[in-house]
Amino acid sequence: MKTVSLTIDGKKIRAREGEKVLWAALDNGIYIPNLCALHDALEPFAACRLCFVEVEGKKQPVTACTEAVEQGMVVNTRGPGALRLARTAFELLVASLPVDCAHCPSSGSCELQKIAAHLSIKLKTKRFRKLLRELPIDYSSPLFIYDPNKCVLCGRCVWICRERLGIGTLGFAHRGFDRLVTTFGSEPISESKCLDCGECVVACPTGALAFKDRQGIKSGLGKGG
Amino acid sequence: MTKEQAEVKQQTKRILNRFGRKRGNLVPILQKVQGKLGYLPREAMLEIAEFLGIPAIDVYSVVTFYNQFRLNPPGKHSIRVCLGTACHMKGGYITLDAWKRRLCIDRGQTTPDREFDLDIVACVGCCVMAPVSVVDDKPQGKVEPTKVDGILLSFKLKKEKQGKESQ
Numbered sequence: 001m002k003t004v005s006l007t008i009d010g011k012k013i014r015a016r017e018g019e020k021v022l023w024a025a026l027d028n029g030i031y032i033p034n035l036c037a038l039h040d041a042l043e044p045f046a047a048c049r050l051c052f053v054e055v056e057g058k059k060q061p062v063t064a065c066t067e068a069v070e071q072g073m074v075v076n077t078r079g080p081g082a083l084r085l086a087r088t089a090f091e092l093l094v095a096s097l098p099v100d101c102a103h104c105p106s107s108g109s110c111e112l113q114k115i116a117a118h119l120s121i122k123l124k125t126k127r128f129r130k131l132l133r134e135l136p137i138d139y140s141s142p143l144f145i146y147d148p149n150k151c152v153l154c155g156r157c158v159w160i161c162r163e164r165l166g167i168g169t170l171g172f173a174h175r176g177f178d179r180l181v182t183t184f185g186s187e188p189i190s191e192s193k194c195l196d197c198g199e200c201v202v203a204c205p206t207g208a209l210a211f212k213d214r215q216g217i218k219s220g221l222g223k224g225g
Numbered sequence: 226m227t228k229e230q231a232e233v234k235q236q237t238k239r240i241l242n243r244f245g246r247k248r249g250n251l252v253p254i255l256q257k258v259q260g261k262l263g264y265l266p267r268e269a270m271l272e273i274a275e276f277l278g279i280p281a282i283d284v285y286s287v288v289t290f291y292n293q294f295r296l297n298p299p300g301k302h303s304i305r306v307c308l309g310t311a312c313h314m315k316g317g318y319i320t321l322d323a324w325k326r327r328l329c330i331d332r333g334q335t336t337p338d339r340e341f342d343l344d345i346v347a348c349v350g351c352c353v354m355a356p357v358s359v360v361d362d363k364p365q366g367k368v369e370p371t372k373v374d375g376i377l378l379s380f381k382l383k384k385e386k387q388g389k390e391s392q
């Protein structure tokens with residue numbers, strides 16, 4: 001396997017040739033905010049716009065999940081231009097989310113909390129008008145709850161259920177502000193072809209998909225990317 | 226399966242026969258099926274998904290993405306509320322809300338008696354009459370909530386008259 005060496009935040013690292021900057025950083029303990037990235041996906045979705053970094057020699061910040069590593073590359077994950085873009089993207093996201101960590105089963109393991117802390121901003125927005133969707137919550141699965149209001153449309157669950165498991169229960173529907181992750185005909189999960197494997201719940205970075213039994217989270221089916 | 230559902234399946238199958246099993250054919254197939262049935266029933270979408278070998282949610286995804294596709298049967302009368310720029314400024318949303326309340330349906334839906342279907346359109350080119358509602362393909366101007374009542378009343382009277390004449 002050919003590798004290249006590069007510098008991220010002053011740290012010299014080696015990465016597989018062709019690897020994306022995001023994974024090279026994460027593998028070396030350097031966090032870059034991300035919601036939509038999946039290492040196994042053939043093409044990065046590049047949908048969440050949170051993973052901006054600055055690369056020496058490039059005028060504009062780039063998304064780390066789409067940028068391949070190069071020999072001698074110098075990456076700064078903390079550049080003001082990159083952080084500004086990430087913060088704005090995050091605030092826009094939060095503007096249409098009901099933030100209620102105190103009552104959310106995913107509090108503590110939620111990627112949004114982690115990103116807010118990393119970007120040193122709150123899980124609220126002053127700049128943008130709050131606009132909520134008020135969609136019904138699906139309690140029908142015996143295993144998990146799906147609350148589309150908390151969904152950030154990262155597409156991880158869709159990918160897992162379809163590409164990794166070959167089931168294809170979930171997908172995107174509608175358009176614009178009405179866009180949501182749902183089942184065929186927006187039928188309850190229990191009436192869809194869902195097998196209750198829970199993989200999508202594990203993949204979900206927010207509280208949108210959450211196990212009903214909180215013990216389930218602790219006993220092995222841990223959350224994570 | 227009801228008779229209607231079986232019929233939908235048959236008709237969809239007949240249309241599918243004319244297409245290759247390529248995912249790229251999804252939109253043309255949907256157009257042909259809707260052209261025939263007037264909308265895209267659940268059974269038709271399932272049939273199409275099976276034919277193309279894709280998850281049914283992918284068909285639903287495309288159907289709900291394009292305004293052109295309908296999930297509900299067309300009503301006898303079609304109501305299209307304009308939410309173009311001018312109509313928006315003149316309270317098109319209030320008009321839409323009035324239609325929704327009077328007909329007890331949301332946009333994109335059909336009343337259970339299949340008398341009316343309701344949806345929105347962008348500018349229909351008669352902005353001076355804003356807010357506009359296109360009723361059975363005829364643009365009606367200055368459709369405020371009271372005019373919504375008026376239009377519905379005239380439909381009701383017409384229907385009653387027809388009912389009497391046919392007795």
Ligand code: SF4
Nearest residue numbers: 161194195197198200
């Ligand atoms: S539980 Fe499994 S089968 Fe059901 S939607 Fe999630 S990933 Fe798909």
Ligand code: SF4
Nearest residue numbers: 151152154155157204
């Ligand atoms: S339900 Fe979770 S994993 Fe799926 S798109 Fe929404 S936030 Fe992402």
Ligand code: FES
Nearest residue numbers: 046048049051065
């Ligand atoms: S992780 Fe790069 S855009 Fe979402």
Ligand code: FES
Nearest residue numbers: 307309312348352
């Ligand atoms: S905006 Fe409604 S007719 Fe032009």
